[in-house]
Amino acid sequence: MTVLVTGGAGYIGSHMVLALTDAGQDVVVLDNLTTGFAWAIAPQAKLIKGDIGDEALVEKIIKDHKVDAVIHFAGSIVVPDSVVDPLGYYLNNTVKSRALMAAVVKAGVKNFIFSSTAAVYGNPLTQPVFESEKPAPISPYGTSKLMTELMLQDSHLAYGLNYVALRYFNVAGADPKGRSGQSTPRATHLIKVACQTVLGQRASMDVYGTDYPTPDGTCLRDYIHVSDLISAHMDALAYLRRGGESGIFNCGYSQGYSVLEVIKAVEKAAGRAVNHKMVPRRAGDPAAIVAGATRAREILGWTPKHADLDFIVASALAWEQHLQRRNAA
Numbered sequence: 001m002t003v004l005v006t007g008g009a010g011y012i013g014s015h016m017v018l019a020l021t022d023a024g025q026d027v028v029v030l031d032n033l034t035t036g037f038a039w040a041i042a043p044q045a046k047l048i049k050g051d052i053g054d055e056a057l058v059e060k061i062i063k064d065h066k067v068d069a070v071i072h073f074a075g076s077i078v079v080p081d082s083v084v085d086p087l088g089y090y091l092n093n094t095v096k097s098r099a100l101m102a103a104v105v106k107a108g109v110k111n112f113i114f115s116s117t118a119a120v121y122g123n124p125l126t127q128p129v130f131e132s133e134k135p136a137p138i139s140p141y142g143t144s145k146l147m148t149e150l151m152l153q154d155s156h157l158a159y160g161l162n163y164v165a166l167r168y169f170n171v172a173g174a175d176p177k178g179r180s181g182q183s184t185p186r187a188t189h190l191i192k193v194a195c196q197t198v199l200g201q202r203a204s205m206d207v208y209g210t211d212y213p214t215p216d217g218t219c220l221r222d223y224i225h226v227s228d229l230i231s232a233h234m235d236a237l238a239y240l241r242r243g244g245e246s247g248i249f250n251c252g253y254s255q256g257y258s259v260l261e262v263i264k265a266v267e268k269a270a271g272r273a274v275n276h277k278m279v280p281r282r283a284g285d286p287a288a289i290v291a292g293a294t295r296a297r298e299i300l301g302w303t304p305k306h307a308d309l310d311f312i313v314a315s316a317l318a319w320e321q322h323l324q325r326r327n328a329a
Contacts, residue, residue, distance in 0.1 A: 014041060055102055119145060168224070178322060211281075223312055
């Protein structure tokens, strides 16, 4: 049995490939390498450079490699960019996901895991937010992911495509063994930006909005270590392979931290200040969102091991230092 990982050269996808190959599973990666890096893929996996919207290519990969499961990460992920370019996001995240699904259904693959997002909830009135909350995205990014969830639900009913959609909260950190991390130079992830700033790679960083209804006025988020997120995918894969019912699961720790609290954690890890300035809110940012994630624990058997902001930040900072040395070599 082989697992097809779309977007496997990216941040989260590369960690997925590492976990699968560590477990002795056969892996083929489909990635167009527009934001991913071939060097980030575990050497045991096979990389095919191509687009998930190419149905004929996807069908050929599935046939040639005897794929029995697809884990779908490929897509665009920056909320403010989606506000500026909504049609681009609907193309990458929705239209191409539809093409991928069509190829998967035609090829007879029954197990599909989708990289969804807490952005489908929008700005929920109560915290933590559970899967039963009615989706109300406030950005094209969130809407594009919700559309894909709906396509999966309909494809399950019509074609028997079994799926798990994992709604990520804020993913951060790096592989504890130092093999992969968030490597996009101009990524917008808060913890990466703060680490780059404290290392002098950025002169300063912006804190978007100080008037939110949160304890310190800055946005509150539930940060999950990438390795724990990947363990949820491994649990979901085993769950589907043993005949588990399709469904949607939150992935988070049920603990929120503000932007300023994250900056303080980075300062603690680095031993020096993070130069930052307060600027107005960005479009599409909810005030606070914290996961209600008991369902993943109870049904998938997920047991996170790194629910600690200091550990998340330390691993992210170590990866940025690694990249700094790599780029200087």
